[in-house]
Amino acid sequence: MTLPRRKDNLVTQSPQVQSPIHEICVAVDLETTGLDSERDEIIEIGAVKFQGDEVLDTFQTLVNPGRPLPPFIRALTGITQKDLDGAPYFSSVAPDLMAFLGSHPIVGQNISFDLAFLRQKLVAQSNPAYDTRDLASALMPYFPEYSLGRLVEELGLGHARPHRAWDDADVTRQVYLALVEHALEVPAHQISEIARWAMRSRWSMAQLFKRIENAALSASPPAKMDQALDLEALRKRLPRSRPLSANVDLVPIDISLLERLFAPDGPLSRRFPGYEARQEQQRMAVEVAKAINGAEHLVVEAGTGVGKSVAYLLPAMLFAVANNKRVVVSTATINLQDQLIRKDIPALIEALSTEPEFSNAEIKVAQLKGRANYLCLRRWLNLRDSETLSQEEARLLSKTMLWMQDTTTGDRAEIGTAGRELQAWPHFSADGGDCVAPEGVCFFRHAKDEAESAHILVVNHSLLLTDLARGGGAIPPYDYLIIDEAHHLEEEATKRFGFDIIHRETESLVDGLVSAGGMVEKTRFAVRLSSLADHRRRDFEELLTRLAEDTLHWRQMWHQFRKVIYSVMLQYRDASDDSSQIQVTSSTRAQPAWADVEIAWENADLSLKEALDGLTEALEAIEDSSDIQIPNQDAVALEASALLQQGTDLRDHTLEFVIHPRKEMIYWLTAGVIEGTAEMHAAPLSVAPALQDGLFAQTKSVVMTSATLSADGTFDYFRRRVGIELSSELLVGSPFNYKKAVLLATPPDIPEPTTGGYQSAVADAVIELALAAEGRTMVLFTSYNALRATHAAVLGPLSAAGIRLLGQGIEAPPRQLLRSFQDDPKAVLLGTNTFWEGVDLRGGQLKVLILARLPFNPPSDPVFAARSELFEDPFKEFAVPQAILRFRQGFGRLIRSQEDRGVVVVLDRRLSSRAYGKTFIEAIPPCTTTDAPITALRGQVHEWLQRP
Ligand code: SF4
Structure with a gap:
């Protein structure tokens, strides 16, 4: 209109x-x-x-x-x-x-x-x-x-x-x-x-x-006031699909057919303009096919430019379609997930459709995420009719109503949500609560239906491992799994097999119960409007009042408990160590001060138990009142049940942390966001047993791939970390000519990182190199403090030269920084962790990559420290391989395509002064090298970048 x-x-x-x-x-x-x-x-x-x-x-x-x-x-x-x-x-x-x-x-x-x-x-x-x-x-x-x-x-x-x-x-x-x-x-x-x-x-x-x-x-007055959301139209957009029914006798992948697809005159060459048959890619595809055919596990490292997603997708598709058998592909990053779903898989389906064997084949593809990503229509309808809304809820209701006019997924990734809207999203999401998956419209159930009917199902590591930790149920059963970006497997499993007890979570429990618009207020409002008899209404009111009081009392006791934990944390912290985290070990627990923690916890636990008992009683009362019309009864019951689950998890985790620690777990404390309080964390000492028993032993074939899995030329380190014993392995290098593309500089005139003068030398080097390249420079740090110090030192000189400085955590969030860097040819980007991998700057967008220091894990990291104790020589067997993998990921940011060319500068002298230094150099492809001092490097960089 x-x-x-x-x-x-x-x-x-x-x-x-x-x-x-x-x-x-x-x-x-x-x-x-x-x-x-x-x-x-x-x-x-x-x-x-x-x-x-x-x-x-x-x-x-x-x-x-x-x-x-x-x-x-x-x-x-x-x-x-x-x-x-x-x-x-x-x-x-x-x-x-x-x-x-x-x-x-x-x-x-x-x-x-x-x-x-x-x-x-x-x-x-x-x-x-x-x-x-x-x-x-x-x-x-x-x-x-x-x-x-x-x-x-x-x-x-x-x-x-x-x-x-x-x-x-x-x-x-x-x-x-x-x-x-x-x-x-x-x-x-x-x-x-x-x-x-x-x-x-x-x-x-x-x-x-x-x-x-x-x-x-x-x-334009409407003839009649339509419903703003047409549920019938929405239902029609989400049809039920039939689950895949696998053939009884599995047909192996035809390797000669697979090879033919990669041939210079094959369907891939016809579909992809400029296609070049790459030996490395074909070799990987054949090995993946053999692993699937032989029901074996496979570890593959494929260097940048091999085209590994096509190399695993093609055999997976051939196998899945021939056998009506699901193959699950798991990725770590949203970027890769999007690339597979939107680009790679549709292009391959199109290429295959020109082959007679596949002209009539229907290849079904689906993407599945964790429940929290999907809009829950039941919650949405309840909020729509709610009399008490926050501004964020009102904004999200508006946005999601307009979105639901045409979405077929209900996946939050389709819409922009940030800041406080993100905090309100749990009130809209399909996560938590008693969900009975009724016959009504449900986005999450639709996503699961689609997953069950898909030949290729794309998930992420977070869902894969959460599902594993909870004993399954979220992902439909699978025998064949491909894990891309497998170098994240250990880290993601560490997160999913552990837990965090943090302020934000506990406050959200309290808010969910007693804030304005919380469960108690909503229930009270509903009870007042209900047809309950007066005496029952009074009982209900009293129950809710008690629940609110118990919750507030618990919050007070909980706060006390976190203060006690913090004071214990201060006592145990080495005076010379300014680390804001300490590991809680059996000797920590043997100290007299830990008794204070246990007493504070018992008091907090008593009040939490009272609040949870009250909540259980309230939930039962709500559910028992189905005969007497409580408005929004469904909504309050759903909310109460989700909060009860949250509170029970909190109680179980804290009990484990304080009273009943498990010997296979690591426990540690960090300073809380509220001054004077501490937060609790737990992670497994090793993720290998859980992966071995829950994943590798239960699955016919798992293919694990990444551009960085090997350290020191072998997969030994990776295998041990994730617990994969029996598997084939393949290492295919990059097809790029790094000697021609990369000048690797290791200037000897930079002081060692732990000595005085290092920080100012880094700042001077950044200025020199950024001026030589006139921008297009990215600097990767291992600590935020070093990033900030460098930012402060280089801002003036670079601004004076008309070069824009973009600092992570200073100017804008990472995604926005990256866009600004891509758009501005005269920019320097300073980044920490998130920029060491997953950043794909092609076509000359990045010319100089500076690695400020070798990316060793800080020894104060409790998980790293606890795991180090499992090694005879922790530095050689654990710290160095871990740092090499990270170093290779950082190095990999520079050359992303055949045309890219640039300079990598490592501002860490240990590369040449320490015996382990050469293992870092040997871990990356051979490059042209220089050990010119910084003062002479500017000219060399300029000259290298000018070469055709
Ligand atoms: S089945 Fe569960 S997730 Fe789906 S709409 Fe109902 S309550 Fe929400």
Whole structure:
């Protein structure tokens, strides 16, 4: 529905209803010295008064903050100290600004940030506020992010000077208008629902949505008020599918057919332009086929550029289709999962369809994730009718309602959710609670149905191992499994076979029970509206009051317990060690102070037990009341059951941690997010037995592959870590010519990492090398402190040379940083853990890769320390192989395609000064090397990058 436009570009409307497009608003943006409205100051104000497409007036000024401008802000905005020294103080511009704003609604991106600064100075105290991020988040479910830059991009707008106040204000105006126009095209009955939820949650956008609703209804009153969500249409989009029924006699993969598919004139060459038959790829595919045919396990390392996903997918598809037998493929990262589902598998199906053997074959593919990823329709319907909603819930209801008009998966990954919306997602998700999988519409059940009917089922390591830890049930039974990115297997199993008792989780239990809109309040509300007899209603009320009191008492006792644990942690921590974590061993427990922990736990446990007993009683009372119509009975029962499960898990885990530790587990404490409190963690000493018994012994064939599985030329280390004894193995190198593509520099004039002067030498080297490459440089650190120190030291010199600096955890979240780095040819990216792998920068996007130091695990890491004790020579047998694998992953970031060329610089002298150094060099493909000092390296780097 598009509203007719007048000549002046304003929307035609009946006289009595004013469209939001008609409303005079002021778009505002501020630049400031920092993020804290109480400590930081405004340095620039930009504002645009507008009505529809017409700009009525503008306001723009720099503001003298009366303090030095931080270098980071100078680099971000381009505003200099000199610009500000001559600018007026805020007090002089405030009267004009107040007159400009009047009482008009203020429009802004993350407007609460700007309003906090203005209201601190008594400006814009009562203007209505419309946030473009909120608006987009509610109305544009498929936008991946809601940052201003991303909104501008998604809406096809231009943005000349980001991070300058007037430009940001003007582009925010354009974003706002585009979003309101879009809202006016949303069917009136859906906008009415959004307006209703906004009102119920007292969301500041309620007034705007009401206006949009009025305009929509007045422009096109619906004949009847349809349901905003058509459940029947949704049911039709989620048809039931038939589970796969495997052939009794399995037919092996025809190896000659497989080889023919890879031939230079085969279907792959016809499907993929520029296809080159690669020996390494074909060899791997044949070995995978043999492993599946022979029901054997296989470990394969395939260097970058082998095309390993095609090499395992093709034999898997041939086998699965010929036998109607499921093959499960597990990946660690979402990137690879997406690549398989959206790109590789459809392309292979297309290629196979040209072969006579497959022209009639139906190859079914599905993706399955953990329950928490799927929207639970039962919870959604309950929230839709709830009288008590938070703003995040209202926003998520709006977004998911629009999304459900056409999604066929209900998978959260299809929509953008971030920040506090993510915290509200558990109220919408299919995770937890008593789920009886009724005959109604259910996204999770649909995903499981699809999984059961699929030849190739793509899952992730997290689901694979969680399912294993819980004894199965989530993934349909499988005999054939391919684990890609298998170097993550141990780490992921460590997480899934252990547990964490952290503040956020315990608070969410308390909030779920007693916060505004929590289970107690919802139940109380429902009971008041029910047809229960007076005496039963009174009993119910008393039960809920007791439950709320017991929960709050438990929270108090729990807090005490965490304080006691923290004080014990301080006592045990070596005074010379500033580590914020300590391992809890049998000798820790033998110390007298541990008795205090046990006493504090007994008190906390007693109160937790009382609260859980009360919750059980409440749940039984709710369920027993099915005859007497409690409104939303289903919702409160589901919520109560999920909370009961959460509380029981918490109790069991804490009991194990404090009183009944298991000898096969590692336990440790870390400092909590709340000062003076501690958090508890547990992980298995070895994941090998569980993987061996639960996975390798139960499955006919497991193929494990990655570009980095071998250390010192063998798979011994990997095999021991994951517990795979019997298997074939294959190591195929990369087809790339690294001698031609990589200059490997190991400058000898860098001090050893533990000596004085190292940090400043790293900073100097980063500056030299980034200038030589004119950007396109990524620096990988092993610690966040080193990253921050380098960031502070190189920011000025690089900014002065026109090179943009992007620091993980400083400028933006990792995904956004990577996009900025890709878009800006003159940028330097400083990253830690997440950037050591999975980053795929091709086509010359990365020219210089700097590894600040060899990636040894910190000895203070409790899991590493405990596992080290299992070795005779822990350094040689454990620390070095682990660091080599990480080093190879970091090194692998540079060359991603045949055309890539660049320089790797390792700023760690131990590579040449220690005996183990050469094992690191031998673990990577042979490159052209130089040991020129940093001072001479700049010229060499420049010259190497200029070579054709
Ligand atoms: S079956 Fe479970 S996950 Fe599915 S809609 Fe019902 S309660 Fe939600």
